[in-house]
Amino acid sequence: MSEHYPVLQGAEPFYFEGNRIGILVSHGFTGSTQSMRPLGKAYAAAGYTVCGLRLKGHGTHYEEMEQTTYQDWIASIEEGYQWLKKRCDTIFVTGLSMGGTLSLYMAENHPEVQAIVLINAAVNVPEMETASQIEDARFLDAIGSDIKKLGIKELAYEKTPVQSIKEILKLMEEVKGDLSRITCPTLIFVSDEDHVVPPDNANIIYNDIRSEIKEIHHLKDSYHVATLDNDQQFIIEKTLNFIKKTL
Incomplete structure (x- = not known):
């Protein structure tokens, strides 16, 4: 499939070699590495080794995404982890x-992961349940670029494959069912106004994980793609502090 769809400019994976502490950075559903690059650069500038992976079927064309499964996305993040x-x-x-x-x-x-940092993470999105049951369309409207800051656009697909919505639902169900297995330090960022993932996902995660060290920070001035929004610097600073604290 991929030979028909070159990787879009700005959607390439990124790698920064630094010290012996690594940060694995993953973009979201229908999005691309462009949404995470500013964070990746900031973490590299702080001396860390950074891998910003491109999830399979992303950053090319939504027809390629339609062919990928949630296991493909897991394989992508596992590959970055091995790097x-x-x-x-x-x-x-x-x-x-x-x-x-x-x-x-x-x-x-x-379990050897040192800590995780979540930005508007998804484990329960009822609107996607509804969308997955649509039978007379292959593609739905875009969900990308939910950004409050004027003039900023996310490099994301202009359509969302219904098949891909079915795949992310399977992933969320699996991950949600295993939240109690998580014991590592966890930093959670949640936008108070998010038009893609309901903000109560942050509370579900916070309550179900068994980490002794866990924090929630509310983003007052960003929508879903907070990494490109008004709270970008806040996310970077809090993350760097959290990493120092948990080493």
Whole structure:
């Protein structure tokens, strides 16, 4: 499939080699690495080794995304994790939206993960349940670029495959069912106004994980894609402080 759809400019994976502490960075559903690059650069500037992976079927064309499964997305984040493991002794995982869901998955299945940082992570999105049952359309409207800051656009698909919605629902169900397996330190960011993932997802995660160290920070001035929004610097600073604290 991929030979028909080159990776869009700005959606390429990014890698920064730094010290022996690694940060795995994952973008969200229908999005691309563009939404996470500013964070990746800031973490690299602080000296860390950073892997900003491109999830399979993302950053190319929504028809390619339609062919990918949630297991493909898990394989993508596992691949990025292996890249970091070769270079680092300690690994943090952070993600936006479905990238946050995948960060939870990594903490559930890799107890050696040092800590996770979640930005509007998704485990329960009732609107997607409804959308997945639509039978007379292959593609629905875009969900990307939910940003409050004027003039900023997310590099995301202009359509959402119904098949892909079915896949993310399976991923969320699996991850949500295993939240009690998570014991590593967890930093949760939640936008008070989010038109994609209901803000109560943050409370579900906070209450169900068994981490002794867990924090929620509310983003007052950003919508869903908070990494490109008004609270970007706040997210970077809080994350860097949290990493220092949990090392």
